[in-house]
Amino acid sequence: MTARPFPLGVLASGRGSNLQAILDEIASGRLAAAVKVVVCDVADAFALDRARRAGVPAVFVDPRGPGGKAAYEQRITEVLREHGVELVVLAGYMRVCGPTLLAAFPGRIFNIHPSLLPAFPGLHVQRQALEHGARFSGCTVHFVDAGVDTGPIVAQAVVPVLDTDTEDSLAARILRQEHRVYPHAIRLFAEGRLRLEGRRVVVDAPAPGADDLALVQPPLPS
Numbered sequence: 107m108t109a110r111p112f113p114l115g116v117l118a119s120g121r122g123s124n125l126q127a128i129l130d131e132i133a134s135g136r137l138a139a140a141v142k143v144v145v146c147d148v149a150d151a152f153a154l155d156r157a158r159r160a161g162v163p164a165v166f167v168d169p170r171g172p173g174g175k176a177a178y179e180q181r182i183t184e185v186l187r188e189h190g191v192e193l194v195v196l197a198g199y200m201r202v203c204g205p206t207l208l209a210a211f212p213g214r215i216f217n218i219h220p221s222l223l224p225a226f227p228g229l230h231v232q233r234q235a236l237e238h239g240a241r242f243s244g245c246t247v248h249f250v251d252a253g254v255d256t257g258p259i260v261a262q263a264v265v266p267v268l269d270t271d272t273e274d275s276l277a278a279r280i281l282r283q284e285h286r287v288y289p290h291a292i293r294l295f296a297e298g299r300l301r302l303e304g305r306r307v308v309v310d311a312p313a314p315g316a317d318d319l320a321l322v323q324p325p326l327p328s
């Protein structure tokens with residue numbers, strides 16, 4: 107018996123490259139999920155085009171509609187529920203989730219952020235990492251809570267920060283890892299392999315060999 111594809115709803119505001127990575131992973135058969143709907147708060151977001159091209163319902167929900175933020179999030183919630191969504195995936199969604207959305211999908215909202223949280227939450231994170239002189243940066247998939255980039259951490263990927271980096275070159279290096287890590291984290295959730303202990307996310311079967319994993323930057327002599 108084939109398991110039913112796990113139903114995802116993606117919220118995005120812009121170019122949607124993470125959405126594309128998730129769609130590609132599903133199309134390749136490596137992620138047993140289905141993007142049931144893509145919702146954007148920006149009418150001409152490229153993420154909507156990507157959704158349509160993949161045959162996925164693409165819905166613009168106007169944040170300036172009547173009733174303020176709660177009503178806006180209620181409209182989003184209705185769209186997600188209509189499509190049977192069981193995990194909400196924020197992928198470049200440029201708004202903070204309010205109580206309406208959080209209450210509708212408790213423990214069922216993921217976000218990806220282009221830094222190694224808890225370092226550098228918020229905006230302009232590559233600039234923050236460069237200005238701070240961090241030797242490593244990366245990306246973090248986390249559960250969404252009421253704060254900004256504060257929820258329990260599911261998965262991270264680490265990349266070096268090079269002396270020659272600009273914000274753009276660092277962002278591009280991190281983005282390549284986002285596209286690998288986000289589908290992986292979604293797979294762990296869809297397979298029921300994540301468990302919350304306080305604010306720690308426990309994965310049922312940790313990767314073998316992880317005990318000796320270390321990155322050093324600048325590199326150690328070989």
Ligand code: GRF
Binds near residue numbers: 120197245
């Ligand atoms: C990514 O860097 C993500 O980490 C951040 O917003 C960006 C979205 O990029 N939250 P895209 O729209 O998925 O291409």
